[in-house]
Amino acid sequence: MKVLKAALVGAGNRGQIYCDYSMDSEEKELEIVAVVDPFKVALEQASEKYGVKKENGFSDLDEFIAKKIECDFVVDATMDEQHYETAMKLINAGYNLILEKPITGNKDELLAIERAAKEKGVKILVCHVLRYAPFYRTIKNVINEGKIGKIISMEMNEHVGKYHFLDSYVRGKWNSEARCGSGFLLAKCCHDTDLICWLNGESAPEKVSSFGSRSLFVSKNAPEGATEYCYNCPHTKTCMYSAQKTHLEQDLMAFQTWRDMGKPVETVTKEEKEEWLKHNTYGKCAYNSGGDIVDRQSVSVEFENGSIATLTMVGGCSKAGRWIHLVGTEGEIEGFVEEKKFRLIRFHWDDGKYEESEETIDISKLIVDKGKYGGHGGGDYALMYDAVRFFAGEGESASITKLDDSINGHLIVYAAEESRKTGKIVEIEK
Ligand SMILES: NC(=O)c1ccc[n+]([C@@H]2O[C@H](COP(=O)([O-])OP(=O)(O)OC[C@H]3O[C@@H](n4cnc5c(N)ncnc54)[C@H](O)[C@@H]3O)[C@@H](O)[C@H]2O)c1
Structure with missing residues (x-):
């Protein structure tokens, strides 16, 4: 099979899982030729990992589109609220897409994306792993x-x-x-x-x-006297949901909790983590987190x-x-x-x-099960295996979405x- 070329838009957790296929497939099937991400740490990390030329790393999607880099498909793994804008720009530029779920948050945008893809004749696969x-x-x-x-x-x-x-x-x-x-x-x-x-x-x-x-x-379930952040809460040692326990003692979900600190997660020190939890959302009281879902x-x-x-x-x-x-x-x-x-x-x-x-x-x-692909019951790796074959014109598996x-x-x-x-x-x- 010929080696396909892809660009990564949104070099976060999911985007890198998919693009790691370029390094992990049995034989070389995929080359990542460009990366787009406004977050400097992610852009540099992914560009270095995939050996992307410096001039093909972009902090702005419009700059990538203006450069008209040839790709068999683009992986759009930006966050949910960015899918509509980024996908529409990429579709209008004529790129095939592997688009992270959810496609978008409402029916009008969903149908607009469907129409635009039909008009432009681009193929879109949605990541239902x-x-x-x-x-x-x-x-x-x-x-x-x-x-x-x-x-x-x-x-x-x-x-x-x-x-x-x-x-x-x-x-x-x-x-x-x-x-x-x-x-x-x-x-x-x-x-x-x-x-x-x-x-x-x-x-x-x-x-x-x-x-x-x-x-x-919800607020009414918070223990009496609970503070806004867990670090100075009188219940921090006894509360089942204490951020101090989950993030400092056990360091669960590290890849997400420390990601926005502006440096590679593995280089963040214990002192920096303690400071971060004093003012960041990940250090908030679970009953008063300001969420609405x-x-x-x-x-x-x-x-x-x-x-x-x-x-x-x-x-x-x-x-x-x-x-x-x-x-x-x-x-x-x-x-x-x-x-x-x-x-x-x-x-x-x-x-x-x-x-x-x-x-x-x-x-x-x-x-x-190659470690990081173990998630989603092996679906992450299989999705890329099937998607690469789909874009290479080698047929459609029953799972292709x-x-x-x-x-x-x-x-x-x-x-x-x-x-x-x-x-x-x-x-x-x-
Ligand atoms: N298929 C699945 O099972 C699965 C699982 C988890 C998450 N997701 C979805 O994957 C998507 C990404 O999630 P994640 O956890 O990897 O997020 P993430 O925050 O780790 O990564 C998103 C990246 O997009 C970058 N970005 C923001 N605006 C951009 C723009 N305009 N152009 C290019 N890059 C931009 C951010 O800087 C960030 O690095 C979300 O939509 C999420 O819902 C899917």
Whole structure:
């Protein structure tokens, strides 16, 4: 296969995971030829890692576009609220994209991106990494082979672990829908609404209802006398959510917490961390963090063919993970992603006698686990493997998620948020 050329726009956590494929694939398949990021540390770090020429490192997207650098695709891994602006500029400049989810935060922008991509004839893949994870990919194959018949019901949940939830959604960069453009459902579970649509491929979502609230991480639950920041709080030694404990004693989520300090994370000293937590969002009281997103939400969906789906997400759980239970006309599938296996139950009516068979399908050996790719059940590496082949014109895997494929999953999220806020059932327009 020829070596493809790509540019990275947004050289943060996700962007570098995808572009590391240029160094980690079995054979050289990808070369990163340009990096764009206004954050100097990220720009320098990524440019050096990928061996990008100095003149092809940009702090401004317009400068990159003006230079008309030839690329097979651009990875747009900027933050949620920047996707619309950056994607539209790149589409209008004629670049194919690997675009991070969520595509954008509202329906008008979503459809504008879809229209612009069609007009310009550019190809866009959306990073729904779970479609590539062997767990879901194998489930999709089992459904396609007709082993559970037609889907009647889909139950799913996602539990977000305490420290991930605190760092990202209570204190961190996704803690406010107003600032980030994404609520909890869009930022965390647009993967799950996408899976609901992909696995139930025969029919389109029609009606959505949703409940949810922010009820745990609110001021009234703060212990008496709690201060604005944890460092001088009288409860810092006993509070389950103390930032001093998570960030100084355990240093969990270091890559995110210390990232904006203006120097490589590994060079930040303990004293600098202590100072940072005295005034930065990551040091705030979890009950008074200024965030506005929900900490629990349920979503119900009815499809045109009458099949139904429910999704429950909860933030701040003891154990992080995703669970799925599908009921079909001829069988069922049930399992936890993290267990790397699922149960397949099949119904048989042989000679007028009803029987069930059960097998456990182990997918652990299908995961390419190269440390950083272990996340998302092996989906990160598999996404890049499939995407490179897609842009090289070598065919489409079943997991390939083009912009159009991701629209319904996003529409479910927008409808669910409308339902949660208005208390009404929302119909998805065709
Ligand atoms: N697919 C997944 O499973 C998954 C998982 C986590 C996050 N995400 C999504 O990935 C995206 C990136 O998240 P992250 O954690 O890597 O964020 P990040 O903050 O680590 O990286 C974003 C980078 O974009 C840069 N940037 C800002 N404005 C820019 C511009 N105009 N042009 C170029 N670069 C710009 C920032 O300086 C930063 O370095 C988000 O949309 C997030 O929701 C997806």
